[in-house]
Amino acid sequence: MATAASDDDDLNVQKCNRSSPKLERPDLSELRVVVLGNSWSERSSVGNFILGKTEFNTEEAPDCCLRVRGQLKEKEIVLINTPDLLPPNISEDKLRQHVENCVSLSDPGPHVFLLVLHPEDFTEDNKKRLQTILELFSDRSFDYSLILISPHREESSGFMENYMNHPPLKEMIRMCRYRYLKQKNLELPELLTRLGQIFKENNGVHLSCDVCKNAATALPDDQPNPTQMENILDADETAGKLRKTF
Numbered sequence: 001m002a003t004a005a006s007d008d009d010d011l012n013v014q015k016c017n018r019s020s021p022k023l024e025r026p027d028l029s030e031l032r033v034v035v036l037g038n039s040w041s042e043r044s045s046v047g048n049f050i051l052g053k054t055e056f057n058t059e060e061a062p063d064c065c066l067r068v069r070g071q072l073k074e075k076e077i078v079l080i081n082t083p084d085l086l087p088p089n090i091s092e093d094k095l096r097q098h099v100e101n102c103v104s105l106s107d108p109g110p111h112v113f114l115l116v117l118h119p120e121d122f123t124e125d126n127k128k129r130l131q132t133i134l135e136l137f138s139d140r141s142f143d144y145s146l147i148l149i150s151p152h153r154e155e156s157s158g159f160m161e162n163y164m165n166h167p168p169l170k171e172m173i174r175m176c177r178y179r180y181l182k183q184k185n186l187e188l189p190e191l192l193t194r195l196g197q198i199f200k201e202n203n204g205v206h207l208s209c210d211v212c213k214n215a216a217t218a219l220p221d222d223q224p225n226p227t228q229m230e231n232i233l234d235a236d237e238t239a240g241k242l243r244k245t246f
């Protein structure tokens with residue numbers, strides 16, 4: 001499996017803290033993606049798959065958001081991997097703190113939420129919790145969301161049809177405007193193209209998050225022009241170097 005070409009200096013991991021981090025002025029070719037879901041290990045595996053190298057430790061789940069900046073051809077992608085936010089024992093205040101940190105790390109705002117969901121573990125309570133988290137970012141978060149469905153652990157005849165009808169997952173897909181991909185046999189160019197499509201569907205404008213407008217570090221709000229990024233993650237452009245499959 002080939003990896004994305006990138007110098008060591010192109011990747012930078014930044015751990016979150018409760019204070020707003022000092023961020024650089026966003027580049028017009030930058031795509032900011034927040035990764036959410038019900039398994040740190042699976043979210044991290046997806047992040048490493050996108051970056052083409054191991055940047056997230058899949059074994060040790062931190063209690064804060066992690067940001068990784070990577071270079072895909074001449075385009076920059078920023079992944080913000082979140083801690084496990086779906087367990088019910090996380091208080092509302094703690095949940096809000098995590099969301100505020102996530103918003104600060106994606107300043108001036110995320111372009112896409114990538115929801116990595118495993119149907120076997122995604123309960124009705126998980127769905128409600130995830131809905132609450134997305135609404136903390138903004139009531140428009142669902143317009144910026146793509147669901148990535150993790151493969152069934154024990155594949156059997158008809159399993160795909162069964163879990164696609166799993167009520168919590170089915171409802172979440174509906175709320176996300178039926179934007180979803182199945183992780184099994186997924187090639188990186190297809191995933192990157194779908195992320196780019198969501199960017200274009202929202203006219204190249206990042207999500208304006210309400211939860212910490214007063215807390216986030218203010219930067220010049222230069223909105224990228226859609227025409228400047230319409231090919232940001234074009235599969236034809238990346239297929240040669242990034243031909244990878246889960």
